[in-house]
Amino acid sequence: MTTCLICLQGLSGSGKTTVANFLASTLRIPVFHSDVERKKLFGLSPTADSSLANLDIYTKEATVQTFQKLYELAFKELSVRQSVLLDAAFLKHHERLRMQQLARETGTLFLIVKCQAAQQVMINRIKTRQVLGNDSSEASEDLVHKQKQWEDALTKNELQTCIKVFTEEKNWQETLLRRIYRYIS
Structure with a gap:
C-alpha cells in the first residue's frame, strides 16, 4: 500500500468521524481526531463538555x-512511512x-475524503450526539449553519485528489474503499 495522508473534510455531522474510524480499521492505519486532540490540549477527556469545565476551547488560537x-x-x-488519517x-x-505540503515534503500521497450528507441528516446526527453525550464533538445545529459560511470551496488542484462520500448512502463503505484503492494500490 502506498503511504498516504488522508484528510477527512466536511461540515459537522457529515460523518467524518464514522468514515475515519471505518478507514482506520479497514486500512489498519492510525487516525487522529481534532475534537479529541483539542480537548487533550486543555486537559479534558474526549467526552468532557468544555463549557462545564468553564473553558473556551474554540477560540482562533485554540484552533x-x-x-x-x-x-x-x-x-x-x-x-516512519506510516500512513495516517486526520479527522477534522x-x-x-x-x-x-x-x-x-506535509505530504509533498515527506513523499506521501495526499488525499481528501470529503464527507457529505443532507443538512437535516447532519442536524439529526448532532442532536443525537448531544442527547447521548458520549461523543467528543461539541457541535451544534447553529455551528453547521456557520460552517457553511466559513467553508472555503475545494480548489481545482484539491479536487484532483478528492474522494467524495455521501454518508447517507446505503453502501458508502464499499464505494469509498473502491475509490481509495484506486489511489493507494
Missing part, C-alpha cells in the same frame, strides 16, 4: 494549536494546504 498538533502527529507517522473539518484552504 491554530489543534491543527499544529494534528500536523505534528501526522509528521511523526509519515516520517478542514474548512479553510490554508489548513488543507499545510497538510498537502
Whole structure:
C-alpha cells in the first residue's frame, strides 16, 4: 500500500468521524481526531463538555494549536512511512494546504475524503450526539449553519485528489474503499 495522508473534510455531522474510524480499521492505519486532540490540549477527556469545565476551547488560537498538533502527529507517522488519517473539518484552504505540503515534503500521497450528507441528516446526527453525550464533538445545529459560511470551496488542484462520500448512502463503505484503492494500490 502506498503511504498516504488522508484528510477527512466536511461540515459537522457529515460523518467524518464514522468514515475515519471505518478507514482506520479497514486500512489498519492510525487516525487522529481534532475534537479529541483539542480537548487533550486543555486537559479534558474526549467526552468532557468544555463549557462545564468553564473553558473556551474554540477560540482562533485554540484552533491554530489543534491543527499544529494534528500536523505534528501526522509528521511523526509519515516520517516512519506510516500512513495516517486526520479527522477534522478542514474548512479553510490554508489548513488543507499545510497538510498537502506535509505530504509533498515527506513523499506521501495526499488525499481528501470529503464527507457529505443532507443538512437535516447532519442536524439529526448532532442532536443525537448531544442527547447521548458520549461523543467528543461539541457541535451544534447553529455551528453547521456557520460552517457553511466559513467553508472555503475545494480548489481545482484539491479536487484532483478528492474522494467524495455521501454518508447517507446505503453502501458508502464499499464505494469509498473502491475509490481509495484506486489511489493507494
